Amino acid sequence: MKPAGDSHRRRRRPLTARLVIAGGSVLILLLAAATAGIAVYEHEEARLVQQDRAQLLARMVEEHASHALDDAARVLAVAAEAVQRTPPQRLAELDAAFARAAASQPLVAATALVDESGTIVASSVPAARGSRLDIARLAPIPAAGQQACGSYLADAGPLLPGRDTVPILRGSLGADGRPMTLVALLDSSELAAFLRHAREDPGTSAMLVRRDGQVLSATPDAIAAAGARLAAPGDGSAAFAQASRLVVATQVLASRPELAVVVTRDLDVGLAAWRHLVAWLLVGAAAAAAVIAAMTFIAERSVRAREAARRQRDAAQLAVAMRERELSVIVKSVQEMIFRTDAEGRLTFVNTRWQAATGEPADALLGRRLLELVHPESRAAVAALLAPGASALRASPVRFAGAGERQFDFAVSPLMEGERVVGHAGSAVDVTECCTARRELQEQLALWSQMLDTMPLPVALMDHEARYITVNLAWATQAGMDQDELVGKRVRDYLLPAEAEVHERHNLQVLAHGGTLRYESEVSLPDGSRRTMAVTKAAVCDADGRSRGLLATLTDISEFRxxxxxxxxxxxxxxxxxxxxxxxxxxxxxxxxxxxxxxxxxxxxxxxxxxxxxxxxxxxxxxxxxxxRMLALVNDLLDVSKIESTVGTFHLERTDLRPLVREVAREIDPLLVRRRLHLDLVLSDGQLVAKVDPLRFQQVVRNVLANAVRFSPDGATIELRGDIDAKNQIVITVRDQGPGIPPAELETIFEAFVQSSKTKDGSGGTGLGLAICRKIVEAHGGRILAENADGGGSRFTISVPARGFADTVV
Structure with missing residues (x-):
């Protein structure tokens, strides 16, 4: 509001006051303009002087640089004449001449003669002779009798490794007419010495620059060091400003148009005298402006004094109007129902929200009693709100007659005039959804409580201090206390100390780390008995994942234990x-x-x-x-007892099963010959390594083969196979052509004292052989199975885990 009031006062300022301010402002502006004009004029004069000075220095430096480069060029010309006179086989003798030529010119750091292949034939640096020099890296190779200035080199290779130089190349012909190239390396630091005239002037620096913008040499305080690249300085010798605080002058070398001298002067140094003058101008102008401003202020103040009272009155009226508008906007935007009544309860003001609640326009409600608008069931509550004799804020739920089942919370405060109530002001909020949600929540809580009480398992909910919040009936019954009596207690308040210590330790663990914890504990019941309980506790977390409590359940596992x-x-x-x-x-x-x-x-x-x-x-x-027969039975019984008791032991070792199988086959060969039987033995070419007791494993194979011989007809063939399957199991199969085994007996024949019904004619044994085989194979971690083969006969399959010799798994 304050900025608006100030704007209003400025618009209402008297004409005389505005004229006084305008006159003083014009005088101050004229004074400022005059001061600025003088300062600008003097600045331009000082800048032109600096430009002229820079151009003069550029011409001086250009003359010295041209003389120095011409001297270096003459050294190359003299060297070229010597090359043309010297036979090719004696070019190496020019090293001394090149060294003298380089010593005669401080600017020339080294000279060399390079043939077409880039090999240094002669040099002022004898150690470099015979080395290769990449001439194309220095500069474009000029024609015979022509010269070219190369780019800045931070490392001249075999001639001057690690030194800053600038190469100059001259094309030449040898005595035999072959093209040769003379190279002179100019010392960049010596070349910078010719720019010293620029350094004698404070704030001035100089650079020798190629046409492509590369800096060949520069004074220490130059804007770019040797080797850097600038924008092309252009043609001619005009002075121009490349930066806001520098004056730059360029001068192209007359003898070498591809090179230019660039001189820069710091404008701040050259304008020191101008700044001193401007300072005095500003002091004088400020003093004059202060006098004018003071006189203008005194005159304007006297005019404003006459209008002070009127401005204050206007500002107060404007503030009241703005507050009224703001209050009106606030009342319209409020989501609540706002009202005001007189002392008799008639509405004198309502906002637009009343129309949505009552179904009547807001204007039609004015003058009506509030009791007439509400539902008959709510009139007693409204009458209590509007009852005289109470000055505090009161609230009550109310229903309107035309609002259906919707409910509103009313809050009313009396309007006092001294000790007399002159009306009421209040508001109402639609709380139908809130009441519905509260009722549904209460129903859900009641259902949850009923479900908990009907559960046979004890269930309890604890807060973050491990105090009971709620327990079901089963928990309270087990504790021997009422449900309400347990609320707020800890386990130590009703359990034995030893039992409570276990549960409290687990409670703290769940509350600290979250998650679910399960453990078993002995619990004393009220009747003195002790039961074994499986306890499950889970952390109850809030939206941020912090533990706010825990849920515990008990399961009686005493009978199970x-x-x-x-x-x-x-x-x-x-x-x-x-x-x-x-x-x-x-x-x-x-x-x-x-x-x-x-x-x-x-x-x-x-x-x-x-x-x-x-x-x-x-x-x-x-x-x-x-x-x-009796001895065989006793031996079989002895084998069974050894396998089943601690008397028998197995001596396991890694071994190849093929030799064991072949040895058993040789043992039964007399039986095969006697019955004119044929053994078809096929074993894997690779090793069949397993961890077995060799004697016991041979006993299994011997027993199965003996059964095959016993039940095969004369002249039949018995198949014996050995290999490794896809499951890394060694599989030994024995197939005979005997009577086979009834399907119902394929598993029972491995039981002790059980024989197949087809072998009970006397051809069978004691019924212990296959039982012994199964026990031996299972002791090795394997299996033995029987099945009827296609085409008649039976097939026995023995499988044990394969173990390589390098396998360390037991």
């Missing part, structure tokens, strides 16, 4: 019984072997001595056969 212990005890008893049985069989087998050996021995003796008596020999033969 009892069943687990009973199962383990039963298993231990069964294992102990099995071990006792196996040890008994092992011991009794050993006890049976001694009398069996005697029976077999005496029966063999009887068979030998009773050969003359056929009947006696037959009886001893029957006794011997029965003893052998």
């Amino acid at each position: 009892e069943a687990d212990r009973a199962m383990r005890e039963a298993r231990d008893i069964a294992e102990e019984a099995s071990r006792a049985k196996s040890e008994f069989i092992a011991n009794i087998s050993h006890e049976l072997r001694t009398p069996l050996q005697a029976i077999i021995g005496f029966s063999e003796l009887g068979m030998v001595r009773g050969r003359a008596h056929e009947r006696l020999a037959s009886m001893f033969g029957d006794i011997h056969a029965a003893g052998q």
Whole structure:
């Protein structure tokens, strides 16, 4: 509001005051213009003087630089004449002449003669003779008798490594007519000495520049160092300003148009006298302007004093009008319903929001009593809000008669005039959605509470201090307390100290690190019993991921633990019984072997001595056969007991199974010959390495092969294969052409004392062989299976894990 008031006062300033200010302003502007004009004129004069000075210095430096370069050119001309007179085979003798020529001119750092291939034939630097020099890098090779100035070199290669030089090339012909090139390297620092005349003038620097803008030499304080590249200085010798604070003059060398001298002068140094003059001009102008301003201020102040009262009155009226407009805009933009009543409760003001709530225009509501507009159920609440005798702000929910089921929160404050209530002012907010959401939330909370109480599992919710916020009925029952009694407590308030310490430690862990934690704990129940509980606790996090509490559930696993212990005890008893049985069989087998050996021995003796008596020999033969069958049964029982008990052990080692299989095949060869059987043995060309007990593995192969021989018809073929499959398993298969195995018995034949129904005619054994084979193979981590082959017969498959010799896995 203040800027608007100031603008209003400026527009209402008296004419005389405006004329006084305008006159004083014009005088000050004229004074400033005169001062600026003098300063600009003097500045231009001083700048022209600096330009003339720079141009004069440029011509002086150009003369010295031209003389120096001409001297260097003459050195090359003399050297060219010497080259033309010297036979090619004696060009190396020119080193001394080149050295004297270079020594006679301080500007010339080195000279050299280079042939067409770039080889240095002669040089003032004898060590460089025979080296190669890239002439094309120095400058375009000129024709015979012509010269060319090259670019700045920071490193002249074999002639002057590491020194700053400027090359000058001259084309020449040798005594034999071959084209040659003379090279003179000018010392850049010596060349800068010819620019010293520019340095004698303060704020002045000079540079020798090629037409393409490359700086060949420069004074130490120049704007660009040697080797840098500037914009092309142009033709002629005009002075011009390349920068706002520099005066630049260029002068092209008369004898070498491709080179120019550039002289720069710092304009700040040259304008020191001008700045001194301007300072005095500004002081005088400021003093005069101050006098004019003071006189103008005094005159204008006297005029403004007469209008001060009127301006203040206008400003106050403007402020009141603006506040009224602002208040009107605010009232229109407010989302709430705003109203004012008189002392009798009649509406004297309402905003436009009332039309949406009541369905009537705002103007039609003025003069009506507020009690008439609300729903009959809400009239008592409105009457209480408007009741006399209360001066504090009061609020109550209200429904309008024409607003359906919508609800509003009313807030009313009395308007006082001394001790008398002259009306009420208030507002109303539509809270229908809020009430609906609150009701739905209460219903959901009630449903959640009911669900928790009906859950059989104890459930509790804790805050960030591990205090109970809510617990379900199962939790309270287990704790032996009421639900409300548990709220606000910690576990230490009702559990034994030892139990509480475990739970509180886990509570702190979940609250600190979040996530879900599961553990088991012993819990004492109110009846004195102890139960094993599986406790699950999960962190409850806010939107930022911070833990605000935790949710805990309990699961009674006491019966499960009892069943687990009973199962383990039963298993231990069964294992102990099995071990006792196996040890008994092992011991009794050993006890049976001694009398069996005697029976077999005496029966063999009887068979030998009773050969003359056929009947006696037959009886001893029957006794011997029965003893052998009994011994085989005892041996099988002994093998079973060794495998099942701790008496038997396996000595595993990595070995190639092919030699083991071949050895077993050789052992059964007599049986094959006796039955006119053929063994088709095919083993992998690669090694079949596995970690096995060689003797036990051979026992498996021997037993399976013996069964194949036993059940194969005379003249049949038995197939024996060995290879590694895609699962890195060594597979040994034995196929016979016997009667086969009924499908229902393919698995039961591996049980102890079980024989196939097709072999119970006496051709089978004790029924322990395949059971022993399966136990041995499974002890090696493998499998043995039986199946009926296509075309008749059966196939037995033995598989064990393959292990290479380099494999370190046990």
